[in-house]
Amino acid sequence: TLDEARKLGAFVAAMNRVSVGFDEAALKANGMTNRFGLFAQHDVDAALKAWLAQRPAVTAYLTMSGRDLTRDAQVVQPYASRIASRYSALPSSWTHGDPHISNFLWSGTGPTAVFDFGLSDRNTALFDLAMLLERHSIQWLDVMDGHEEAYRPDVTKALIEGYCSVRPLSDDEKAILPDMLAISQAEAGLNWIGYYMNGTHRLSDADWCYDTCFLGHTRWFSTNPGRALLDSIREYLV
Numbered sequence: 001t002l003d004e005a006r007k008l009g010a011f012v013a014a015m016n017r018v019s020v021g022f023d024e025a026a027l028k029a030n031g032m033t034n035r036f037g038l039f040a041q042h043d044v045d046a047a048l049k050a051w052l053a054q055r056p057a058v059t060a061y062l063t064m065s066g067r068d069l070t071r072d073a074q075v076v077q078p079y080a081s082r083i084a085s086r087y088s089a090l091p092s093s094w095t096h097g098d099p100h101i102s103n104f105l106w107s108g109t110g111p112t113a114v115f116d117f118g119l120s121d122r123n124t125a126l127f128d129l130a131m132l133l134e135r136h137s138i139q140w141l142d143v144m145d146g147h148e149e150a151y152r153p154d155v156t157k158a159l160i161e162g163y164c165s166v167r168p169l170s171d172d173e174k175a176i177l178p179d180m181l182a183i184s185q186a187e188a189g190l191n192w193i194g195y196y197m198n199g200t201h202r203l204s205d206a207d208w209c210y211d212t213c214f215l216g217h218t219r220w221f222s223t224n225p226g227r228a229l230l231d232s233i234r235e236y237l238v
Contacts, residue, residue, distance in 0.1 A: 001109065001134065002154060002155065002158040003109045003111050003158075004101075004110070005136065005155050005158035005159045005162065006113075006158045006159070006162035006165075007101075007109060007110035007111065007162060007190070007201065008101065008104070008110075008111055008132070008136075008159065009129075009132065009158065009159040009160060009161065009162025009163035009164075009165075009166075009189055010162040010163065010165055011110070011111045011114070012096070012099050012129065012132050012160075012163060013129075013162070013163040013165070013166035013167035014133075014166050014167075015096060015099075015114060015128070016095070016125035016129075017092065017166065017167055019093045019094045019095070019143060020091075020093055020125075020142055022093070022094050023112070024122075024127050025122070026121055027121050027122070028091075029054040029055055029193070030195075031057065031191060031192060031193070031195030031196075031197075031198060031199075032118060032119070032192070032195050033097065033119055033120070033121040033186070033191065034095075034097035034119035034120075034131070034188045034213075035097075035121045035123060035187060035191070036061060036096060036118060036123050036127045036130070036180070036187060037097070037123070038051050038080070038088075038182065038186075038187040038190075039076045039080045039083075039183050039187055040080060040083045040087040040088065040180075040185050041080060042080075042081065042083055042084045042085075044073055044076065044080050044106065045073075047068060048070070048073060052069075054092055054196050055191070055193035057193065057198050058190060058191070058193045058194050058198040059199070060197060061193050061194075061197050061210075063208045064203065065203065065206070065207070065210070067210060070118070072214075072215060073148045073178070073220060075114065075186075075215060075218050075222075076183045076186050077126055078190075079179040079180075079183045079221075080177045082120055082141035082176065082201060083176045083179050083183075086172040086175055086176045087176055087180070090125075090172065090173065091124065091126040091128060091174060092122055092123065092124055093122070093123070093124075093125050094120060094121070094123075094129075095118070095120060095121065095122075095123045095124070095125065095127050095128040095131075095177065096114065096120055096128055097117075097118075097119030097120050097121060097127075097128070097131065098116065098118070098119040098131065098135070099114075099128055099131055099132045100135045100136075100161055101132035101135075101136065103115060103116040103128060113171065117143075118123070119188075120125075125167065125168070126173045126176070126177060126180065127180070127184070128183040129159075129160070129163050129169075130157055130177060130180040130181045130186055131158070132163070133156055133159060133181050133184075134181060134184045134185060134217075134232075135154055136150055136152070136155055136156075137153070137156040137159070137229065138150065138151045138152075138220070139151065139152070139231070140217070142191075143220055144212060144216060146222065148223050148224075148226075149223075149225045149227045151225055151226075151229050153229060153232045155163065156229065156233060156236075157232070157236055160237070169237070173234070174237040177178045177233060177237065178230040178231075178233045178234050179230075180198065181216055181230065181233070182218060182221035182230060184228070185213050185214070185216050185217045186206055186217075186218050187235060188213065189210065189212075189213030189214030189215075189217070190208045190209065190210070190214050190218060192213065193206045193209045193210060196209065197234075222224060
């Protein structure tokens with residue numbers, strides 16, 4: 001409900017405020033974190049080369065599957081170019097990485113506790129808000145089944161309202177939030193390829209990471225419904 005969305009937004013903002021000053025270094029590269037930064041660069045190609053050098057399992061998948069990541073990464077370029085300068089200026093902090101409604105304990109219409117920090121890493125606080133919107137504003141299973149208009153701008157607004165009631169956004173954060181949302185799962189989708197290549201060893205699992213999480217989710221934001229959602233966020237944040 002919209003009441004639940006507002007309270008969840010406020011709770012996530014409180015989490016982000018609490019994490020300020022927790023200065024543990026970012027985790028070493030591994031297949032099961034949710035990090036944002038690869039596609040917040042002006043030179044995405046150079047960033048990708050350095051990123052892949054730390055992830056041999058992802059490189060192996062690209063070779064085995066014949067994927068052209070340099071070509072496919074063009075899908076993120078428009079968003080990355082608008083994010084890069086402002087994102088690099090934001091202070092870093094630890095984020096939960098998966099603020100889905102099911103990762104909270106609830107009493108009535110409000111969350112009371114959070115668990116499952118398995119995707120946590122050092123990002124910026126704004127990334128948790130982007131993930132909050134990604135997890136709840138779009139009904140991805142319906143979208144992937146061909147129903148492109150399966151999204152909830154009212155839930156989006158309520159989540160942002162709740163979040164900003166506790167942690168107001170800076171002008172820079174407001175400017176880049178829509179573009180961050182559009183590519184919020186691009187890096188994770190590629191990173192999780194390593195998890196499956198080293199775990200289940202099934203190419204079909206890695207294919208899902210690449211085709212659905214990396215490409216499918218990002219491409220949805222270039223559809224009419226996707227652009228409409230991003231525009232509604234921009235209008236609300238003015």
